[in-house]
Amino acid sequence: MKRPPTGLMVAAFWLAVWQLVSMAIGQEILMVSPVSTFLTLLRLMGTAGFYLSVGNTFGRILLGFLLALALGAALGTASHFSRGVRLLLAPPMTAIKATPIASFVILALVWISSKNLSVFISFLMALPLIYESALAGLDGADRKLLEMAQVFGVPPGRRARAIYAPAATPYLLSACRSAMGICWKAGVAAEVIAQPALSIGDALYRAKLFLATDELFAWTAAVVLLSLLFEKLAVKSIGWAEKRLSGVAK
Amino acid sequence: MIRLIGISKSFGEKRVLSGVNLELPAGRVTALTGKSGSGKTTLSRILLGLEKPDGGRIEGVSGLKTAAVFQEDRLIEGWSALDNLRLIGISKEEAARHLAALGLGGDWDERAQKLSGGMRRRLALARAMAAGAELIVLDEPMTGLDEGNRRLAADYVRARRGSAAVLVISHDPEDLALLDAGNVFSLDDCENS
Numbered sequence: 001m002k003r004p005p006t007g008l009m010v011a012a013f014w015l016a017v018w019q020l021v022s023m024a025i026g027q028e029i030l031m032v033s034p035v036s037t038f039l040t041l042l043r044l045m046g047t048a049g050f051y052l053s054v055g056n057t058f059g060r061i062l063l064g065f066l067l068a069l070a071l072g073a074a075l076g077t078a079s080h081f082s083r084g085v086r087l088l089l090a091p092p093m094t095a096i097k098a099t100p101i102a103s104f105v106i107l108a109l110v111w112i113s114s115k116n117l118s119v120f121i122s123f124l125m126a127l128p129l130i131y132e133s134a135l136a137g138l139d140g141a142d143r144k145l146l147e148m149a150q151v152f153g154v155p156p157g158r159r160a161r162a163i164y165a166p167a168a169t170p171y172l173l174s175a176c177r178s179a180m181g182i183c184w185k186a187g188v189a190a191e192v193i194a195q196p197a198l199s200i201g202d203a204l205y206r207a208k209l210f211l212a213t214d215e216l217f218a219w220t221a222a223v224v225l226l227s228l229l230f231e232k233l234a235v236k237s238i239g240w241a242e243k244r245l246s247g248v249a250k
Numbered sequence: 251m252i253r254l255i256g257i258s259k260s261f262g263e264k265r266v267l268s269g270v271n272l273e274l275p276a277g278r279v280t281a282l283t284g285k286s287g288s289g290k291t292t293l294s295r296i297l298l299g300l301e302k303p304d305g306g307r308i309e310g311v312s313g314l315k316t317a318a319v320f321q322e323d324r325l326i327e328g329w330s331a332l333d334n335l336r337l338i339g340i341s342k343e344e345a346a347r348h349l350a351a352l353g354l355g356g357d358w359d360e361r362a363q364k365l366s367g368g369m370r371r372r373l374a375l376a377r378a379m380a381a382g383a384e385l386i387v388l389d390e391p392m393t394g395l396d397e398g399n400r401r402l403a404a405d406y407v408r409a410r411r412g413s414a415a416v417l418v419i420s421h422d423p424e425d426l427a428l429l430d431a432g433n434v435f436s437l438d439d440c441e442n443s
Contacts, residue, residue, distance in 0.1 A: 148324040151298050151316050152338045152381055162326045162337055 032217040040218035049198065050222075057118065057200040058226060061187040064122025065179060065234070072127050073172070076134025086135070093128045101125065105190050114194035118201070121190040126179035133175030137168030169238065176234045184227040251275055252297075252314075252385060252415050256306035259292055266292050269306070272435055274415040276384070279407075281426045282419045284437030290419045291321060293437070294387045297417065317383035319391045323374040325362040331373050332358040338381045348376040351406050353399065367394040375403055379410045386411070388429075389419045404428035 015034050022033040032040075044050045079086040104124055105117065112120050145163045148154075154162070191201020200219055207215035252274040259267040266289040274280050274297075284290050295301040297308065298316055317338075325334050331354055335345035349358050352372040362370060371394050378386055388407070392400050407416070408430050418429055426434065 144320070144322060144324050145326070147300055148318075148320065149337075151300070151318050152377070152383075153315065154337060155339075158337060158339075162329065166326075166328060 029211060029213050032214045036214050037217040037221055040214040041221055044215070044218055044222075049203075052198045053200050053203050054222065054226065056196070056198050057188065057191060058230070060116070060118045060191075060199075061122045061183050062230070064119040064124075064187060065126050065183045065230075067119075067123045068126035068130050068179065068183075069176070071123075072130025073134045076131045076138060076168075079131075079135050080138035089131070093131055096124060097128045101186050101189060102193075105193050108190075109194060115196040117194040117196070118187040118190040118199070122183040122187040125182045125186040129175045129179045129182070130172070133171040134168055137171035138164055140171075141167035173235055173238055176238060177231055180231040180234055181227060184223060184230065188223055252308070252310040254293070254297065254306065254308050257293065257296060257303045257308070258305035259289070259296065259301065259303050267296075267303070267437075270437070273433075274385070274417055275433075276415050277411070277413045278433065279411065279416040279418055279429050279431045281429075281431035281434040282417055282437065283421065283426075283434060288437040290437060291389060294318075294389055294417060294419060297385070298387055311385060314384045315382065316385045316387075317378040317381035318387040319371075319374045319378045319389055321389050323362075323370045325370060325373060327363040328361060330359050330361055331365065331369075334362055334373060335377055335380055338377060340380055340382075344380065348380040349373075351410075352376050353402055368396065368399055371395055372399065372403060375406070379407060384414050386414050386416045387419070388416065390421075391418065391429075392420070392422065392425045400425065400428060404430075 018034050022028070022031045025031045028036060075085070075089060079089055101121065105121060108117055108120050141163050146159070149159045149163060188201050188204065191199045192205050193201075195202045195205055200223060204216060204219050207213070207219060254270060254272040254274075257267055257270040257272075258265070270289075270293060272280075272282075272293070282290050282293065292301060296303050297311070298318055299311070326337060329337070331349055332342065332345050335348060336342065340348075346355070346358055349355055352375065354369060354372055354376070357365065357369060362373065365373065371391070375388070375391050378388065378391075391407070392403060395403055404425070416429075418426065418431055420426055420429075
């Protein structure tokens with residue numbers, strides 16, 4: 001007999017635990033059951049506002065992440081080739097990592113419109129992760145292959161495809177996975193504080209305000225699912241880009 | 251003509267080369283021999299611009315196109331044999347010709363990591379000879395090759411060296427004879443101590 005996948009069994013176990021805890025508490029306003037959460041999510045998915053909120057939040061977080069990916073990779077490359085840039089960037093990257101998200105959110109609200117705050121916060125949280133991984137990957141490029149490329153006078157573009165891209169990609173993929181989760185958490189948290197119209201953060205805030213715990217859980221479930229989807233998309237895209245970059249010696 | 255004049259090199263307290271003089275005529279194969287640790291690889295790295303000498307000078311290398319077979323094969327493991335050759339900027343057809351000449355014609359699409367030790371060595375040799383270089387350093391180029399492939403590789407080097415100055419590092423007098431090495435320079439004989 002074919003055994004069910006382990007992942008499904010683990011998910012079923014934790015859903016059962018959630019259901020039992022909800023039944024033990026017996027008050028849906030304190031702990032919504034998975035069934036109610038699913039039904040509320042279905043109800044929300046029947047409204048246009050749901051898709052507008054998801055689209056707006058998804059777009060802002062994706063934009064923040066992509067900006068961090070582009071700038072983090074560019075700065076990581078610059079730091080690999082220039083000791084001056086590396087020294088110059090070390091303090092701000094450390095400061096960004098050590099500063100609480102709430103401090104940035106409150107400070108950034110002074111400079112940036114509530115609509116664009118989650119873009120900026122997602123960008124800021126992902127930037128040091130991407131930067132450090134790009135730098136570590138490039139620093140780890142095979143020295144002997146680089147010497148070979150130097151002796152043969154291999155031009156920089158081909159060196160990047162043959163030696164640097166394969167060295168940096170595993171680091172970047174790992175950083176993207178971590179950055180995805182952080183972008184979602186920080187981006188939605190920023191929206192809860194800034195409350196831009198038609199966003200997941202605003203919907204979460206309103207659910208809390210009106211004690212609509214079922215909606216709070218349903219939106220949270222939507223964020224978790226979107227975050228997983230986002231991660232899979234990014235990892236597939238980078239894998240595809242890596243194959244395109246390093247697969248042929250054109 | 252490439253001239254190395256009074257080349258010295260130390261690593262920390264250890265003196266590896268001391269006042270070495272060597273001439274590499276264009277269109278000829280020069281052999282570099284010496285005991286293990288005598289500085290053969292260090293001298294070749296200086297010649298290729300990968301190390302700076304502590305003393306002495308090199309004449310005739312400025313602007314020269316260089317190529318090498320290193321002690322290790324130094325291939326792009328995830329790339330095919332053909333793409334490893336195309337890395338140095340030659341056409342697909344030219345790369346295929348070089349692979350065929352070294353008995354790798356049927357393996358052009360195979361990733362480097364899947365090739366046997368002898369095939370990898372021949373691929374590294376093809377890369378060095380296909381680059382159109384004016385200075386070619388071959389560090390133990392026959393490592394891992396059986397008798398038949400040693401002869402094939404030697405014929406290939408002799409046929410394609412053209413006007414390049416070739417420096418071969420080898421312990422094996424038979425390999426040096428096969429490669430038609432006219433000058434033999436031993437680091438054991440010079441004042442290097």
